[in-house]
Amino acid sequence: MLLYGLLGVPLVGALLLLVWGHRRLAAEMNVLFSFITLLFAVALAVRVMRAGPMEFDGGWFFMDAFNVFLVGLTALVGFTTALFSRPYMRIECAHGRLTMVRLRLYHASYQVFIAAMLLALTTNNMGILWVSMEGATLATVLLVSLYRTPAALEAAWKYFILCGVGIAQALFGTVLLYFAAEKVLGAGGNALLWTHLNAVKAHLEPTVLQLAFVFLLVGYGTKVGLVPLHSWLPDAHAEGPTPISAVLSGLLLNVALYAILRNKVLVDGALGTQLAGHLMMGFGLLSVVVASFLIRQQSDVKRMFAYSSIEHMGMMTFAFGMGGAVAVFAGLLHMTVHALTKSAIFFTVGHATQKAGTQLMSGIRGLMGINPGLGWGLMLGTMSILGVPPFGVFTSEFLIVTTAMHEHGWATPFLLVALGVAFAAIFGQVQAMVFAETSLPRLPHQPAMTPVFLHLVLVLVLGIAMPDWLAVWYRQAAHLLGA
Amino acid sequence: MISTGASGMISGWYLQIVNLLAALLLLISFAMLAQRRVAGLISLFAWQGAALAVSTAIVAVFTAQWHLLYSVALTLLLKVMIIPWFFYRLVRKLGMSRDVEPLLNHSLTMLTGIVLVIFAFNLALPISQMAGTVMRSTLGIAMACVLLSFLMMITRTKALPQVIGFMAMENGIFFAATSATYGMPLVVELGVALDVLVGVFVLGIFFFQIRETFESMDLRQMEKRKEH
Numbered sequence: 024m025l026l027y028g029l030l031g032v033p034l035v036g037a038l039l040l041l042v043w044g045h046r047r048l049a050a051e052m053n054v055l056f057s058f059i060t061l062l063f064a065v066a067l068a069v070r071v072m073r074a075g076p077m078e079f080d081g082g083w084f085f086m087d088a089f090n091v092f093l094v095g096l097t098a099l100v101g102f103t104t105a106l107f108s109r110p111y112m113r114i115e116c117a118h119g120r121l122t123m124v125r126l127r128l129y130h131a132s133y134q135v136f137i138a139a140m141l142l143a144l145t146t147n148n149m150g151i152l153w154v155s156m157e158g159a160t161l162a163t164v165l166l167v168s169l170y171r172t173p174a175a176l177e178a179a180w181k182y183f184i185l186c187g188v189g190i191a192q193a194l195f196g197t198v199l200l201y202f203a204a205e206k207v208l209g210a211g212g213n214a215l216l217w218t219h220l221n222a223v224k225a226h227l228e229p230t231v232l233q234l235a236f237v238f239l240l241v242g243y244g245t246k247v248g249l250v251p252l253h254s255w256l257p258d259a260h261a262e263g264p265t266p267i268s269a270v271l272s273g274l275l276l277n278v279a280l281y282a283i284l285r286n287k288v289l290v291d292g293a294l295g296t297q298l299a300g301h302l303m304m305g306f307g308l309l310s311v312v313v314a315s316f317l318i319r320q321q322s323d324v325k326r327m328f329a330y331s332s333i334e335h336m337g338m339m340t341f342a343f344g345m346g347g348a349v350a351v352f353a354g355l356l357h358m359t360v361h362a363l364t365k366s367a368i369f370f371t372v373g374h375a376t377q378k379a380g381t382q383l384m385s386g387i388r389g390l391m392g393i394n395p396g397l398g399w400g401l402m403l404g405t406m407s408i409l410g411v412p413p414f415g416v417f418t419s420e421f422l423i424v425t426t427a428m429h430e431h432g433w434a435t436p437f438l439l440v441a442l443g444v445a446f447a448a449i450f451g452q453v454q455a456m457v458f459a460e461t462s463l464p465r466l467p468h469q470p471a472m473t474p475v476f477l478h479l480v481l482v483l484v485l486g487i488a489m490p491d492w493l494a495v496w497y498r499q500a501a502h503l504l505g506a
Numbered sequence: 507m508i509s510t511g512a513s514g515m516i517s518g519w520y521l522q523i524v525n526l527l528a529a530l531l532l533l534i535s536f537a538m539l540a541q542r543r544v545a546g547l548i549s550l551f552a553w554q555g556a557a558l559a560v561s562t563a564i565v566a567v568f569t570a571q572w573h574l575l576y577s578v579a580l581t582l583l584l585k586v587m588i589i590p591w592f593f594y595r596l597v598r599k600l601g602m603s604r605d606v607e608p609l610l611n612h613s614l615t616m617l618t619g620i621v622l623v624i625f626a627f628n629l630a631l632p633i634s635q636m637a638g639t640v641m642r643s644t645l646g647i648a649m650a651c652v653l654l655s656f657l658m659m660i661t662r663t664k665a666l667p668q669v670i671g672f673m674a675m676e677n678g679i680f681f682a683a684t685s686a687t688y689g690m691p692l693v694v695e696l697g698v699a700l701d702v703l704v705g706v707f708v709l710g711i712f713f714f715q716i717r718e719t720f721e722s723m724d725l726r727q728m729e730k731r732k733e734h
Contacts, residue, residue, distance in 0.1 A: 150694030157701045198683045205687050
């Protein structure tokens with residue numbers, strides 16, 4: 024019942040907003056639906072925590088410690104982003120960048136996007152996982168092009184085609200997975216259910232799974248934004264409306280990584296080697312290094328933080344690739360803190376660009392002077408994402424780097440140099456944006472600062488005093504991932 | 507090409523037809539690479555869908571895999587009728603220019619295509635030996651179709667040919683699924699079909715947006731914008 028609520032509420036919300044989305048209270052309805060979704064997610068999480076992993080509806084859906092925590096995170100960030108998007112979109116309308124009709128499309132697609140991600144996380148069927156990942160892409164294509172500027176259209180086109188090609192590779196990988204599964208489990212729908220596959224993973228044909236994993240990693244890796252498949256990501260983040268940048272960065276990338284990890288468990292079981300892990304380490308490290316050097320060259324603030332997302336997704340991929348209890352724990356923690364911090368940063372950056380009327384960092388100056396809340400939000404968010412203690416990002420990055428030192432010493436200098444370069448580049452830019460002299464105008468509506476500080480407080484709590492139940496939860500999830 | 511061994515006891519003539527259709531599929535993929543007109547490309551895409559549907563239908567009937575018939579119906583409806591019709595309409599409504607304008611020259615594209623086919627057959631060999639289906643020998647062709655469509659996507663400069671390449675890739679993947687495992691489970695096929703349909707719909711809206719802003723469907727126009 025809870026599960027149907029979780030998936031049904033955003034879908035019903037999408038239908039209603041498709042009719043109602045341009046009226047006066049549409050933004051409030053969007054918040055309300057996201058809030059109800061969050062309530063269902065929390066209830067479901069409590070139930071799974073008490074009762075352990077469970078299947079729903081004859082095995083079609085499956086919840087364990089790993090995906091229920093991502094469901095909670097997705098619903099939470101979905102809700103806070105809806106809170107943020109209410110004043111943000113109002114200001115955009117006041118600035119004349121959007122019409123009411125486009126707001127209707129925006130609100131409906133937002134709910135479809137949340138529903139598609141929740142379906143991807145809860146489904147037990149690897150085929151449906153693919154379908155909902157593609158659905159999440161399609162729901163956001165028209166949102167990236169919402170402003171209809173040439174740059175936005177180009178970004179949306181790139182997003183559509185590159186993610187389309189990527190996801191087609193993942194479909195081929197899924198076909199191969201089914202091919203291997205069918206021999207053991209017999210034909211039919213059950214052969215793609217993850218729980219069934221997991222039970223027989225040692226008997227799956229290794230050569231086929233090896234090939235399948237390459238396709239799956241390249242396919243879903245395109246959506247994670249792994250270098251060299253990342254070129255859609257900065258464009259889509261920079262040109263779309265900021266709430267969409269926040270959910271793309273904070274949620275969609277995580278869900279794509281989730282898809283890779285679910286498949287990795289099967290492939291590891293079948294191969295009995297470290298091949299999948301090594302591939303992920305390679306892609307991850309390359310992403311961290313390349314992205315951190317590209318950060319230096321950016322002049323657009325949203326593009327800069329988009330590259331930072333690539334860097335952090337690379338960090339997680341690297342951690343999961345290393346495997347082992349500590350690294351996987353750190354990877355899961357990093358998924359959480361990155362999602363919270365990066366969306367908080369995009370919230371402040373969104374309002375800052377509205378104030379300055381430009382996304383160029385040279386045009387954004389002195390936020391602290393005109394709006395201390397915004398200035399502090401951006402400064403603290405940036406410090407958090409750069410891994411300054413005591414924020415949670417420090418904890419996870421520290422664990423990842425120390426594990427790398429122990430087990431893969433050769434990788435450590437690359438990681439440290441990349442982290443240093445990213446730190447210098449981002450901190451230098453943000454400092455000027457926050458502290459320099461300025462004469463920027465006031466915004467027509469009050470900016471939404473509650474979600475920003477809510478996220479930052481959560482990240483702080485995760486860094487200083489992680490609650491026991493959460494640590495147990497992460498450890499369970501890490502165990503499920505074979506650590 | 508002709509399958510032997512375990513499937514030898516099954517009466518071979520329908521397999522010959524399936525193999526013939528598979529060869530036709532590969533031929534169409536090459537023709538799409540060579541095609542210079544958008545309208546020609548769309549009809550080739552429709553023919554590719556038709557060949558896929560007929561071969562799947564034959565396999566479904568002769569091996570009593572009745573669930574494959576749903577996939578046949580979906581292919582006929584979507585890829586042979588609705589999508590080509592929709593594309594024709596788009597071309598007419600948007601008044602797109604009719605030439606395709608590939609990035610690479612013709613003979614180079616063709617040569618690359620041949621190399622890709624050889625690569626695909628090598629890649630498919632170990633897998634098709636494991637497959638228990640009657641049409642496993644066509645797996646190489648399916649992979650070749652996927653790679654050729656991919657080549658077509660990256661060598662075209664215009665939006666519509668790129669999308670047709672993408673759809674042709676999906677055709678190749680479905681053919682691979684039929685050759686290796688008699689198709690995917692039904693819910694997955696339905697889901698994929700839904701995604702394709704929504705994708706084409708989104709694309710339609712999107713083309714009109716591009717049209718409004720750029721007055722041309724040439725993607726190089728977008729590139730030029732950057733230089734200003």
